[in-house]
Structures are given as structure tokens and as C-alpha cells.
Amino acid sequence: MTDRASRRQLDLLGAPRWQWLDELLRIWYVRALDSADGCSPDELADISARLNFVLPATLAEWFELVGHRLESVQDAPATPLTVRVQDGLVSVWTENQAVWTLLVGAGIDPMCQIDSSDFCFPATPLSQALHGMTLSDTLVGAWGGNGRGPLGDLASSVVGGVIEDAADDEVARVLSAFPQLKIPGNPFYNVPPHGDGTTILRDGIGLEWAVATAEALEHIDALVPLEPPGGRYRVSLELPTAVARQVGLIGRSAIPDFNAIHLPSELARPATGNVSQLSASFEWETAQPEKCMSAVRNALPETERALAKITYRPERIAHWRTVESDGGVDDER
Missing domain, CATH: 3.30.310 (TATA-Binding Protein)
Incomplete structure (x- = not known):
């Protein structure tokens, strides 16, 4: 990492069609553009040779700017490794279950089109289509809980x-x-x-x-009040999977067993749960988050409480909070 863009990248960001990208990175993302984020001329040549297709100028510029930085969030931007030719067109962005793909042909800033008759996408210059899809996945990254967008850490x-x-x-x-x-x-x-x-x-x-x-x-x-009086909250419990299994919180089907944590129905109701190789998580809906968190903690064996991560958030805000020992609140991703 050089922590600075190359002269070529800076020149591209100065072009009208890429000004949105410069602003988005500066305002929404942790890291500014770096020369290592983009593809070299040799890499672009290799992509064209692999595809047997001359990349549209705007797609080549996109890869020069952020080709090594692209990642899937809700949907998947084409990367230097995943870009492909489909029906004589080049892929740009693909829905997460591949029910549609945005495609472009040759040209400077060619019109983007969709390969599905079940979904609509207006005929739009590629640079604007990339803007729209990057913003869409940045939005999902912000509320999805992991703090990452299609260009990295938010x-x-x-x-x-x-x-x-x-x-x-x-x-x-x-x-x-x-x-x-x-x-x-x-x-x-x-x-x-x-x-x-x-x-x-x-x-x-x-x-x-x-x-x-x-x-x-x-x-x-x-x-619109994000934390209205009397509003709903989520309370989350996360434990190492081995610990959760040891204390009987995971059933025979390897799913979270909410019945193992007895919370009064008037206090909370089960929402979602998940078990992975490393951790098990449980979520409840409640109107009394502090009381619910205390009840969850007290339901655990005292010897395991130090291993429990208990957090809460308003239903309308995706970021989790922890209550510190001094009563303060710490925001988390």
C-alpha cells in the first residue's frame, strides 16, 4: 500500500464521469484511493486476452481505479478475475443468485443492459450504472451490519x-x-x-x-424517529459454539434452542438465531432492552457469563451497542 493514488488514477478521478467515485470514497469509506487498488496496463491486457474482447473504455478505467478493491455485498460487481463474456457482451454486476446480470458491449461509455425479462434496468451509460450499483451495495453494507461496502470498509x-x-x-x-x-x-x-x-x-x-x-x-x-419512545429493540447473545453446546443452548439439529433460555413472553420473544463453526447467536425482540439483557445474562451459568457477548440495538438502527460497566453505551458495527 502506498496510501496514495497514482497520477493515472488522479487524472481519471478528475473526469466528469468519475467525480462521484472520488466523493464516495472520501465521505463513505475508511480508505482513500491507493495505487494498489487499480489494475496495471498489463493486467488489463491480460483480461482482454482472456476474454478475447476489448474492454469498454469505462470498464477498463473502472478496473484501473478500483479493480482490486471490488467485493460482493448484496450483489456482485465483476472483478478482474470474474468478469466474463456472455452473449457477446461483458458482465458488469450480477445478482447474488444470478437471476440477472448487467452487461455492456464495446465503446467508450456504452449503454448497460440487463439479461432478464423479469427485471428492469433503464438503458444507462456504464459509468452511471456503476454509480447506481455501487451506491446500492454501499447502502446495504451500511445496514447489513458488517460495516463493509463494495469498495471495502465503511x-x-x-x-x-x-x-x-x-x-x-x-x-x-x-x-x-x-x-x-x-x-x-x-x-x-x-x-x-x-x-x-x-x-x-x-x-x-x-x-x-x-x-x-x-x-x-x-x-x-x-x-422519522429512529429510536421512538416505546419502540422495539433487538437484544443479541453471542457465545463460542463449543460453550453454547456445552450449556445446552444448541439443539440436536444444530440450531439455537431458545427454550433453553427462559425469558418471560411479556419481556421478549425469539427473533433469529444462527450457529456457525465458531459462534452461536440468539436474538430477541423486546421493548425493554436493559431488562432483557439482564435476564439473558442471568439465564447463563455464572461460569460462562464472561464469555457471553450481549448487545442491543433499536429495530430501526442496524448498529449494535454494548452497555459498559459504568453504565455508558458503546456503539459497535
């Missing part, structure tokens, strides 16, 4: 969530406060997102939202 100030219980008038009020962006939306929704430089909004599986600054977070919270 900045520590980035916060997101999904408001599934928002009333229609609440959704309309929030969306109307921001312009609809002049980029295509994810084909699954076929509606451009709303937002500005520090906010991304989409009416999708609920009101999806992400912000990059404290000021933007305050603005959203003023439009």
Missing part, C-alpha cells in the same frame, strides 16, 4: 438501518426531503434512490437508510 461515521414499520406518510415525508438521484436503481426495485452526498435512501424492503455524518443522522432522526 467509515466509522457511517450508520444505517431498515425501518420496516414506517407508515406510508412517514416514508413519503423522508423521501420528499431529498432529491431522487439521477442514477438507475437496483434492478430488484427499479426505482432510483433518494439522497445527497451524505445520505442514501430507498423504499425497498422497508425504508432503507444510510448516512455518513452525525449531521445527516440527526436530519433523518428529525424526519
Whole structure:
């Protein structure tokens, strides 16, 4: 890592079609552009030779800028290793179950098209299509809980969530406060997102939202309360899988056994659980997070409590919080 972009990358970022990428990296991501993020001329030549296809100029520039930085979040951007030719066109972005792929032909900034009749994507220049899909997966990365977008680690100030219980008038009020962006939306929704430089909004599986600054977070919270009085919370318990199995929290089918932790139904109800090779997690819905966390901790054998990670979050905010011994709250990804 050199922690700085090459002269070629800086020249590309100065072009109108890549200004959005420069701004997105500076505001939303931990790391600025680095020369190691991009493909070299030799690598681009190897890609074209492998595909037997001359890369569109904009796709070649995209790989020069961030080819080594691309990763899957909700859907999968084509990388130097995964880009392929399909029906005489080059792949750009593929849905996570491969039900659609965005494709382009030859040219400078050719029109992007979709290979599925079940989904829609407007005829859009490739640079704008890349903008739309990068923003879509940045949004999902912000509310998905792992703090990563298609270009890597999101900045520590980035916060997101999904408001599934928002009333229609609440959704309309929030969306109307921001312009609809002049980029295509994810084909699954076929509606451009709303937002500005520090906010991304989409009416999708609920009101999806992400912000990059404290000021933007305050603005959203003023439009639709993110932690309303009497609102719902999630409480999470995470334990090493071996410990969870030892204390009887994993059933015979290798799934979390919520019955092993007896919480009053008026306090909490089971939400989701997961068992992996390393850890087991349990989540409950509750309106009393502090009381629920205490009940979960007390339900564990005293000898295992130090190994338990117990966190909580409002339903409308995706980031987990821990309660410190002094009563303070620590935000986590």
C-alpha cells in the first residue's frame, strides 16, 4: 500500500464521469484511493486476452481505479478475475443468485443492459450504472451490519438501518426531503434512490437508510424517529459454539434452542438465531432492552457469563451497542 493514488488514477478521478467515485470514497469509506487498488496496463491486457474482447473504455478505467478493491455485498460487481463474456457482451454486476446480470458491449461509455425479462434496468451509460450499483451495495453494507461496502470498509461515521414499520406518510415525508438521484436503481426495485452526498435512501424492503455524518443522522432522526419512545429493540447473545453446546443452548439439529433460555413472553420473544463453526447467536425482540439483557445474562451459568457477548440495538438502527460497566453505551458495527 502506498496510501496514495497514482497520477493515472488522479487524472481519471478528475473526469466528469468519475467525480462521484472520488466523493464516495472520501465521505463513505475508511480508505482513500491507493495505487494498489487499480489494475496495471498489463493486467488489463491480460483480461482482454482472456476474454478475447476489448474492454469498454469505462470498464477498463473502472478496473484501473478500483479493480482490486471490488467485493460482493448484496450483489456482485465483476472483478478482474470474474468478469466474463456472455452473449457477446461483458458482465458488469450480477445478482447474488444470478437471476440477472448487467452487461455492456464495446465503446467508450456504452449503454448497460440487463439479461432478464423479469427485471428492469433503464438503458444507462456504464459509468452511471456503476454509480447506481455501487451506491446500492454501499447502502446495504451500511445496514447489513458488517460495516463493509463494495469498495471495502465503511467509515466509522457511517450508520444505517431498515425501518420496516414506517407508515406510508412517514416514508413519503423522508423521501420528499431529498432529491431522487439521477442514477438507475437496483434492478430488484427499479426505482432510483433518494439522497445527497451524505445520505442514501430507498423504499425497498422497508425504508432503507444510510448516512455518513452525525449531521445527516440527526436530519433523518428529525424526519422519522429512529429510536421512538416505546419502540422495539433487538437484544443479541453471542457465545463460542463449543460453550453454547456445552450449556445446552444448541439443539440436536444444530440450531439455537431458545427454550433453553427462559425469558418471560411479556419481556421478549425469539427473533433469529444462527450457529456457525465458531459462534452461536440468539436474538430477541423486546421493548425493554436493559431488562432483557439482564435476564439473558442471568439465564447463563455464572461460569460462562464472561464469555457471553450481549448487545442491543433499536429495530430501526442496524448498529449494535454494548452497555459498559459504568453504565455508558458503546456503539459497535
